[in-house]
Amino acid sequence: MRGMPFRALLVFCAFALLSAGASASKRTAADFPLRVHVFSHSGNSFYHDRMLDSVQGQGRANLYENGQPHGFDFAYECSVRLMGSPGAETYLARWKKPGRELEILLPVLGGKPGDMNACDLKVTLKPDSAYFLHGGVIGEEPASDFKKWMDEHQYDPEHGKNEPVRPQQQPPAVPAAAQTAQSSKAAQ
Numbered sequence: 001m002r003g004m005p006f007r008a009l010l011v012f013c014a015f016a017l018l019s020a021g022a023s024a025s026k027r028t029a030a031d032f033p034l035r036v037h038v039f040s041h042s043g044n045s046f047y048h049d050r051m052l053d054s055v056q057g058q059g060r061a062n063l064y065e066n067g068q069p070h071g072f073d074f075a076y077e078c079s080v081r082l083m084g085s086p087g088a089e090t091y092l093a094r095w096k097k098p099g100r101e102l103e104i105l106l107p108v109l110g111g112k113p114g115d116m117n118a119c120d121l122k123v124t125l126k127p128d129s130a131y132f133l134h135g136g137v138i139g140e141e142p143a144s145d146f147k148k149w150m151d152e153h154q155y156d157p158e159h160g161k162n163e164p165v166r167p168q169q170q171p172p173a174v175p176a177a178a179q180t181a182q183s184s185k186a187a188q
Contacts, residue, residue, distance in 0.1 A: 032092035
């Protein structure tokens with residue numbers, strides 16, 4: 001009987017520590033400041049007792065970091081299937097090993113809002129280039145050209161602008177001589 005309160009205290013402390021550890025491992029968007037757009041990937045699924053154990057593969061993607069696009073090729077091994085980015089949307093990401101390994105968050109399909117699985121990508125950055133998709137074909141262009149497109153289309157996934165906006169058509173410029181003629185007619 002004497003040991004009972006002490007045991008209860010030990011069990012309570014162990015439970016509190018486990019709970020704190022579980023909440024500490026909860027990932028938040030603030031911990032993942034980068035964005036990754038997966039253009040293509042292929043993979044092989046491995047099973048254990050008819051349950052998905054892991055998926056290994058490779059692919060191509062763009063990383064958005066500090067407002068700049070960076071194309072990269074990657075290899076991955078995840079506990080869940082990787083999906084390509086729908087439309088122009090991106091995955092939350094952060095560097096695990098700068099320049100070599102990224103961790104991205106994949107939403108849990110059918111899960112609660114905010115439920116995420118992590119997946120590590122071993123990356124090979126493309127110097128000064130970015131990928132783009134046009135007509136179902138993946139192409140590669142200078143990162144500066146892609147950045148110009150991003151600016152023109154107000155596409156900035158790091159700041160929540162996940163859908164490109166069509167640039168508005170500017171009215172044709174009216175030559176100065178024509179403006180003077182129009183203003184003199186209006187004055188009469």
